[in-house]
Amino acid sequence: MLFDFSIVTHWIDNLLRSVMPGWGALLVEFVLVGVALLLLYAVLALFYIYFERKVCAFFQCRLGPNRVGPYGIFQSVADMFKILIKELISLNHIDKFLFNLAPYLVIVASMLAFGCLPFGKGLQVIDFNIGVFFLIAVSSIGVLGILLAGWSSHNKFTLIGAIRSGAQMVSYELSIGLSVLTMVVFAGTMSITGIVEAQNNGWFIFTGHIPAIVAFLIYLVAGTAETNRGPFDLPEAESELTAGYHTEYSGIHFGFFYLAEYLNLFIVSGVASLLFLGGWMPLHIPGWEGFNYVMDCIPSVLWFFGKAIVISFIIIWFKWSFPRLRIDQLLRLEWKYLLPLNLINLFVMVLIVIYGLHF
Amino acid sequence: MANIQQEISSFLPEATFVEGTILEVSVPDAKWHDLALYLHDKLHFDYLVSIVGMDWGETMGCVYYFTCTADNSQVSVKVETADRENPLLHSVTDLWKSAYLYEREVYDFYGIRFINHPDMRRLFLRNDWVGYPLRKDYNADPEVNPIRLEHEAVDDTTHAIVETPDGKLEERTNTIFAPEEFVVNIGPQHPATHGVLRLRTSLDGEIVKKIDVYCGYVHRGIEKLCESLTYPQTLHFADRLDYMSAQQNRHAVCLCIEDALRLEIPARAQYVRTIMDELMRISSHLLFYATFCMDLGATTAFFYGFRDREKILDIFEETCGARMTFNYYTIGGLMADIHPDFQRKVKEFCAYLPGMLKDYHTLFTGNVIAQQRMKGVGLLSREDAISYGIAGPSGRASGWACDVRKNHPYALYDQVEFKEIVRTEGDVFARYMVRMDEILESIHIIEQLIDNIPEGDYALKMKPIIKLPEGRYFRQVEASRGPLGIFIESHGDKYPYRLKINSACLPLVGGLDPMCRGGKIADLIAIGGSLDYVIPDMDR
Numbered sequence: 001m002l003f004d005f006s007i008v009t010h011w012i013d014n015l016l017r018s019v020m021p022g023w024g025a026l027l028v029e030f031v032l033v034g035v036a037l038l039l040l041y042a043v044l045a046l047f048y049i050y051f052e053r054k055v056c057a058f059f060q061c062r063l064g065p066n067r068v069g070p071y072g073i074f075q076s077v078a079d080m081f082k083i084l085i086k087e088l089i090s091l092n093h094i095d096k097f098l099f100n101l102a103p104y105l106v107i108v109a110s111m112l113a114f115g116c117l118p119f120g121k122g123l124q125v126i127d128f129n130i131g132v133f134f135l136i137a138v139s140s141i142g143v144l145g146i147l148l149a150g151w152s153s154h155n156k157f158t159l160i161g162a163i164r165s166g167a168q169m170v171s172y173e174l175s176i177g178l179s180v181l182t183m184v185v186f187a188g189t190m191s192i193t194g195i196v197e198a199q200n201n202g203w204f205i206f207t208g209h210i211p212a213i214v215a216f217l218i219y220l221v222a223g224t225a226e227t228n229r230g231p232f233d234l235p236e237a238e239s240e241l242t243a244g245y246h247t248e249y250s251g252i253h254f255g256f257f258y259l260a261e262y263l264n265l266f267i268v269s270g271v272a273s274l275l276f277l278g279g280w281m282p283l284h285i286p287g288w289e290g291f292n293y294v295m296d297c298i299p300s301v302l303w304f305f306g307k308a309i310v311i312s313f314i315i316i317w318f319k320w321s322f323p324r325l326r327i328d329q330l331l332r333l334e335w336k337y338l339l340p341l342n343l344i345n346l347f348v349m350v351l352i353v354i355y356g357l358h359f
Numbered sequence: 360m361a362n363i364q365q366e367i368s369s370f371l372p373e374a375t376f377v378e379g380t381i382l383e384v385s386v387p388d389a390k391w392h393d394l395a396l397y398l399h400d401k402l403h404f405d406y407l408v409s410i411v412g413m414d415w416g417e418t419m420g421c422v423y424y425f426t427c428t429a430d431n432s433q434v435s436v437k438v439e440t441a442d443r444e445n446p447l448l449h450s451v452t453d454l455w456k457s458a459y460l461y462e463r464e465v466y467d468f469y470g471i472r473f474i475n476h477p478d479m480r481r482l483f484l485r486n487d488w489v490g491y492p493l494r495k496d497y498n499a500d501p502e503v504n505p506i507r508l509e510h511e512a513v514d515d516t517t518h519a520i521v522e523t524p525d526g527k528l529e530e531r532t533n534t535i536f537a538p539e540e541f542v543v544n545i546g547p548q549h550p551a552t553h554g555v556l557r558l559r560t561s562l563d564g565e566i567v568k569k570i571d572v573y574c575g576y577v578h579r580g581i582e583k584l585c586e587s588l589t590y591p592q593t594l595h596f597a598d599r600l601d602y603m604s605a606q607q608n609r610h611a612v613c614l615c616i617e618d619a620l621r622l623e624i625p626a627r628a629q630y631v632r633t634i635m636d637e638l639m640r641i642s643s644h645l646l647f648y649a650t651f652c653m654d655l656g657a658t659t660a661f662f663y664g665f666r667d668r669e670k671i672l673d674i675f676e677e678t679c680g681a682r683m684t685f686n687y688y689t690i691g692g693l694m695a696d697i698h699p700d701f702q703r704k705v706k707e708f709c710a711y712l713p714g715m716l717k718d719y720h721t722l723f724t725g726n727v728i729a730q731q732r733m734k735g736v737g738l739l740s741r742e743d744a745i746s747y748g749i750a751g752p753s754g755r756a757s758g759w760a761c762d763v764r765k766n767h768p769y770a771l772y773d774q775v776e777f778k779e780i781v782r783t784e785g786d787v788f789a790r791y792m793v794r795m796d797e798i799l800e801s802i803h804i805i806e807q808l809i810d811n812i813p814e815g816d817y818a819l820k821m822k823p824i825i826k827l828p829e830g831r832y833f834r835q836v837e838a839s840r841g842p843l844g845i846f847i848e849s850h851g852d853k854y855p856y857r858l859k860i861n862s863a864c865l866p867l868v869g870g871l872d873p874m875c876r877g878g879k880i881a882d883l884i885a886i887g888g889s890l891d892y893v894i895p896d897m898d899r
Contacts, residue, residue, distance in 0.1 A: 060662040157541045160565070160880070203730040228655055231728055240884050242550060321722070323729045324656025327565050 002282070002300050006122030015268055019132040033125055037115055040180065041263060042080075048262040049076040051309070052316050059320045072263045083258075086241075086251040089152070094248070096197060098152035103249065103256035110260040110267065112138035117270045119194050120280045120301035132184055135271065136177055139226075142260065143169040146235065149257070150245035156316035161244030164327055165235030166198030170332040175222035179215040182349045183275040186212065186358070196279035203278040206358040211349040216276045218342055220314065225330070230319035234327055264336035273307035280304040361433055363402065370397050380618075381424070381833060385437045385512045392449040393460055394436065395845070398452045403427050404434060406745050406761075407455035409861040411846050412465035414495045415439070418567040419446050419469055424844070424861075425668045428745055428759065431766045436834070440471070447520070447528075450476035458747030460562060460572075460869045468493035468582075477533055478517045481897060483575030485511045492583050493857075513559075515542075517580050535571055536561055547576045549885045551654050554894030556868065558883075563878045570872040573657050574865070585858040590616055590825045591690060593858060598684035600860060601896035604839035606635045609688045614769055614843040615834040616690050619827045622819060628692035630812045633771040634705065635675075635687065636799040636836075641712070642671040643839030644794045644801075645754075651791065652723050654888035657733050660723045690825060692818025705809050709802045716798060724795070733788035737886035740785060747873075748866035750798060750843020753850040753890050755781045756789035763837040775807045790889040838863050840891055860899055864892040 005094045016025035050065065050073060050192045057064025065072030091099070115294075116135045128134070145167060150162020186208050187195045205212050225232035236244030273279060275359075280300035284292045325333070352358050364376050369392050370558050386394050398404040399582040403426035411422040424599035426432070440446045450473035452458045462473045463482040470491035472479055481488065489503050504562035515536045520832040536542050537557070546557040561568040580602070585593045597612045598605040610632060617624060624632075649664025672682045679685040679699040687694050723729050739749065746758040754761045762779045764772040779795045782789040795893055827849035844861030867890040875883045 011524050023715065032587055058658075060659050061666055062662065153726060158543070160543075160562075164565075187881075229656075233656065234881075240551065321660045321726075322657065323652065323723065323726060324881070325728055326732060326879055 002280075002296055005123040005300075006195060007266060010124065011124065014021065023169075032137050033115075037111065037125070040119075041114060041259075044079060044258045044266055045075040045262050048266060048312070050077065051312070052262070055316050056320045057083070059317075066276055080255075083255040084252060088228055088251040088253060091248060094154045095152040098148050099248075100253070102145045102149035102152060103253045103260075104272070105148065106142050106260045107145075107256045109141035109145065110263045111136055112141070113267050114213065114263060116192065117267065117304075118196055118274060118279050119304055120299065123280075123301065124192065127193045128190045129189075129190065129194075132195070132275075133191045135192075136180060139264075139267065140169075140173055142172045142264070143173075146245050149249070152285045153245070153248040155244075155248055158245045158247050161241045162248070165228060165245055167229070167327070168234060168330060172222045174223040175218055175334060175338045175342055176226055178346055179219040179222065182211060182215040182272075182342075182346045185349050185353055188353075192274065192279075194279050197273060199278035199281045201244070201284055202359060203276065203281070203283070204248045205276040208352070209358065211345050211352060212276060214341070214345045215349070216272070218345070219272055219275070219337055220311070222334075223272065224315050224337065225334075227264040227268055227315070229261070229265065229315060231322035232328060232330060233319070246282060264306060265315060269308040269311035269315065270304070272311050273304065277307045277311075278303075279307075290326050299314065360576050363432065366402060367394070367397075370394070372889045379830065380433050381433045382435055383422075383435045383831070385439070385662040388438055388440055388448050391436075392451070393437045395451045395454055396792060397423060398434070398436070403429055405455075406750075407451070407748060408433075408842075409833075409844050409846065410458060410461035410465055410695045410857070411857070411859045411861075412469040412493065413848070413857060414469060414493065416495060417441065417568050419443060419471060419494070421448060421465055421471070422831065422846070423451075428761070435831075437615075437751040441502050443514075446471040447474055448472075449474050449522075452476055455748070456743075456746045457866045457869055460865055464865075467491070470494065472520055474520050474522050475530065477519050478535070479519055480514075480517050480609070481575075485575075486514070486755075487511055492580065493586075496511045535559075536569070540568070545883070547573075551887060552894070553892065556807075556892070556894050556897075558871070558887075560880075560883065562880065565881075567875045567878055567880060567883050570875055570883070572868045572871060574894075574898050575866070576898065577895050579895075581899045582822065582858055582860060585855055589853050591823075592857065593822075593855065594689065595684075595686060597860075598686060599895065600899060601838060601840060601843070601864065601893045602683055603646055603893055604637075604639055604687055604843070604863075605633075605683070605734075606639040606687065607836050607838040608843055609685075610636060610770070611689045611834060611836040611838070611843045611845045613690055614836060615832050616825070616827065616848050617851065618834055619830065619847065620825070621834045622691055625692055625816045626793045627815045627817050629770050629810050631693055631697055632688060632816065633775070634805050634808050634812075636770070637804050638671050638705070640675065640839045641801045642668045642675075644798050645671070647794050648719060648723075651888040651891070652729075654884050655729060657723050657726075657729065660719065663715070663719060663722070670708055670711070674701065674708065677701065677704070689818060689821070691821045692816070692871075694818075696817045697812075702812065703811055705805060709806055710810070712802060713799065715796065719795070724791075730788070732881070732885055733791060733889075734784075734786060736878065736882050736890065737790075739870065739874055741783075743870070743873065744785070744831060744859060747870040747892075749841075749870045751837070751839075751863055753790050753867060754804070754841065755779065756793045757785035759821065761842070763835050763842045767835065769834075769836060771808065772804075775804050777804050787889040789886050790891075794891070826851060826853050827855070835861075840864055840867070840893065840896070842849060843896075844891070862899065864894075865897040867892045868897060 016028055054064045065075035066073040068078050113135055115125045146165045147162050150158040184190055187198045205216055228235050246254055280303045282295035283305055367374050372388055377384045401525045406426040406428050407565045408424040408426050413420055418439040418441045423436045425434050428466050448471055462476050465471050466479055467481040467483050486584040490497050516537055517531050519531045521531050521620040523529055531532050540561045543560050545560050546552040547555040548724030557573035559571040562629050564660055581596045594612050598685050645664045645668040649661045652660030676682050678701050679687040704806055741758045744754045758782050760779055765779050777800045780793045782793055829851045832847045835842045846859040847855050848857040850856040874886050
């Protein structure tokens, strides 16, 4: 019923293979995929910046950007242009190599995770049997970039920001990992396509009931922390550390951190929609054939982006409503509350799967 | 007062007295510390209001103002030294902790060094400043103190002069920060210092070990400038001290001068002044709410606070013609009559704000993260609040009923009914809640007055040249952040011989170090936000 994008990709693949040897086709496909991902990455980042600015403006009784283009929709394009032509200020007394490396590490980690997401039916860069594991693994590289950025900047504020960020991301990685693991146990596979297909007869948040909902809430909290967003924006707490680990960066190097932050928001929301809300799978209710048919008429790409944006909206809502936590409160929340809860939840999920207590 | 005079003269027969609204005791420096001890321990003058450095030509010295917090009686002490080359007085930092900053200020302006003060550095001026500007023989030649383009050296040590048990004086060097400490400069350019305050903070990881406060980045020498201006001209500086309580500041200067001239202000002016003071207090507390929430990361609350403050500024703008520095009160009344819409708009605002405050509490106060960030953080006991001189809303949050409007009423505060908000917890949350509740009390005061503004003159007819009778005058008002004191010594000229502004904010930063020690960096920001200091007020 849903349009399968693999028809398109297979057609391109066959076309290429008919005119060149296998390795050449693969090479061209790499380039095509890379360009497509980069473009999507940039466009999404622009959209997210605009989206957040508008949403927060309405929360704060303001209008937000409204000068560049209708409703200010080209504001973030103008901002991107500005940041591209800005000077990269070179600093003294820094480790130049690490300093320049750090933003690339952050953006590469975010790009790699971005590449794993299933944007639509058959619209996926690579589908292999440990997809979720790969996603968790590459998204953890980002913290290395942040630590390097803080350390190599030769600035006490960035150092504190980086150490905070390290402590925070390493801690919350656990919660993310465990809540993802809960859902992997439920799905019985780590393949991303497998997880989406398993939700054909109802999203996991409905079929997995209590442990899935708990895992979803924990994932939301931990995901917000993982993206360094409010109320967990301690690494860049502007009233404490001016701008945290990226204080010393300028121009596009700062832009990379900024882009990665917004894209991480999308990735966290995308993974949440994949694990709990069926990814690109439309809302299906077993037995309601007519309803399912109507749902299937909506393209799978829209389903995926729609779900991701709704979850992003919730995370943005957090940021503009809550004050910031203190570092000890943040770590206490993780190690004393979320982690034990998560372990119990995982155990409950295992019992539910063993005894078949799910829908 | 006679009682205090008797007790002091029986303790110290060589003390001489001058009677006035505030009893003035003169003692030689040799006996000063003994008298201070007696005042503090036996007569319970536990609150050091101000230390005014003075240069009388022949001699130099200080005038101290004390208040007994139990019965609000006041006394002042005058201590002099004739040695202009190496002036020395005894320090009272061991008795009143607020003296730590006050004495450094006196040293900065007059070069008087205090024996047993642990830290005799300049407070406002640069370390390499030549001369002491408030001395009457100061050389103001710009050649002596040119505009310096390079950084001043930052020392991690300080000098002190110590009296040994056998009465000898000894120069000492004290360490502020050891070389191995991790010292972070928070400020002068930092989002959370609300201006150009510099806190050198020694950290152990996230934990604050020590804070050393550097003031003076917006020092404008207002006290020095006032000495060459006529009394009506000095008024204009008041608005530029704590610009969040511009009306109250100006009220203090006007009160002090009107007191000296024994003027009776028209009733209409009294009403308008009281209303304006309270509107100013509301606007200041709204700004406090905005910036404090911002410091804790609640950005949305920031806009809410500013949105409602805007309405007050609109009201001010109609009547005063300005939104920041109003220049509205004059000696003998007001600069202009109120705008015809003033009463209607103020009443509308008073009806509007309480509903908004409920929103504020739902958004921020009740939030579990906000509660955790505020409760039990930055504890300040009542004794410490008094000793550090932390009065105003911050002092009242520690259980010290220090409201000047209640203790020494001025304007119409003895005729209106209002509660003095006092809480006992002494933490950040208490300081926050005191201010939020004071907004409601201020609305209550305004509501009692706004319909009853009497007709009549809004100002007395004053001569262009005003000469104050000889004497020393000291008046306080309750500004938004605490008591603002104005001290004027007049020698009968049209210029003040000495005009000293006793800032409400300077003692607040004095208490920052003990409150923050052992807390996290984030607590330092929360505590600083809850004290709500305004830098131009402390730097002057």
